[in-house]
Amino acid sequence: MTKRVVTLAHYYTQPEIQQMADKVGDSLELSLYAREAEADIIVFAGVRFMAETAKILNPKAEVVLPDAGSTCSLVTQTDVSALRAWRESYPDHVHVAYINSSAEHKALSDWIVTSRNVDDIIAHLYAEGKKVIFSPDRNMGAYLNYQYGYDMPLWSAVCEVHDKFNETALNEALAAVTGKAHLIAHPESPLPVLKRAEYVGSTSGMLNWVKSFQGDAHAVIFVATEDGILYNMGQARPDLDLRQAPIYAGCQCNSCPYMKMNTVEAVRRAQNGEGIRIDYLTEAQMEAARRPIERMLDFSQRYYA
Structure with missing residues (x-):
């Protein structure tokens, strides 16, 4: 068969x-x-x-x-033994882990989140009076703390692609645009870049933002994420001037090698x-990792239905 x-x-x-x-x-x-x-x-x-x-x-x-x-890089920069010790140092906190993590990492978590639902899930936990620790993406956690006034302890790993987006290069690129310019960004980007963004959201969220864009057709839209999504954005809106945000010296060449x-x-x-x-993966590893993933998926299906 x-x-x-x-x-x-x-x-x-x-x-x-x-x-x-x-x-x-x-x-x-x-x-x-x-x-x-x-x-x-x-x-x-x-x-x-x-x-x-x-x-x-x-x-x-x-x-x-x-x-x-x-x-x-969020996986390779995280030592699971050190993560376990870090988690155990916050016994009264809920451990929320970004989906960009290994199965062993997920098994040490209470909730898994994606860039699309992280805001809503953490807001839900705080509304329930919970205290939260967040791993592994330091940039995403720093943005959440800044945007919502949280005080979450953060693990310290970064996406090597998004972490290259550079505020100085961005300022130069924006200044070089004679007309209207917009910036949208993925929350794995550094906080100074995210502070400048008109929209911060997941890959699909940025794609939807571009699809529904109704501003000046001659505007330049800078996108601070991996360059693969520019293909989908261009397919959806060939009428727009879409450019990847620069990382240094105006370079718009930021791809995920993996x-x-x-x-x-x-x-x-x-x-x-x-x-x-x-x-x-052993059955025990998969079962331990499945629980926080299913918790996230069940929440998302209810919340976004």
Whole structure:
């Protein structure tokens, strides 16, 4: 019997990869899709933590990552033993972890969040009188503390792509625009950049902002996130002048090297049975990680229904 293969691709992968996928989305969309996918094999064109999440949510499926090197700096910068000790130093706090984290990291968490629902989930916890610690993204946590007046202790890791966005270079780029300029940004970016942004939100949130933009058609829209999403934005609004925010000396060339390991050849090989299988997680690890992920997904389905 022929096995059913479902291919998922994140917005940050190359356009050719997205065209090979059954579903393209951000972390929340792909997690929801993976949980319900009736698939024998899930090929996940993204990074390892995403493939791990798919396996945790759909353990009966065989989950394949096209390239073994597709990791994330938020994972590599986090020592799980040190994280465990940090968490234990706040015994009366709820540990909220960003989905950009390893399965072992998720297993040490009470809630998982994505950039789309982090504001609402943490507001929900504070409304219940809870105290919160946040990991692993320091920039995202710093923005939440600044924006909402929280005092969350933060873990100290960053996305090496978003952390390169530079306020000085941004100021120069904005000053060079003769007409109207806008800035939208992903919350993994540094706080000085986020303070300047007209909109801060998830990958899909920024895409929706661009789709619904009704301002000056000649305006320049700077986008502070990985350059892959510029393809989707351009497809949706070819009439707009969309540019990636600069990182230094005006350079608009900020790509995630791990996402770009998902080449057409690697994805095609994975669809044909090759690639890295996510088969190393124990049942206990998956169960411990599944609880905070499911808590997040259930909240999101109720809140965004």
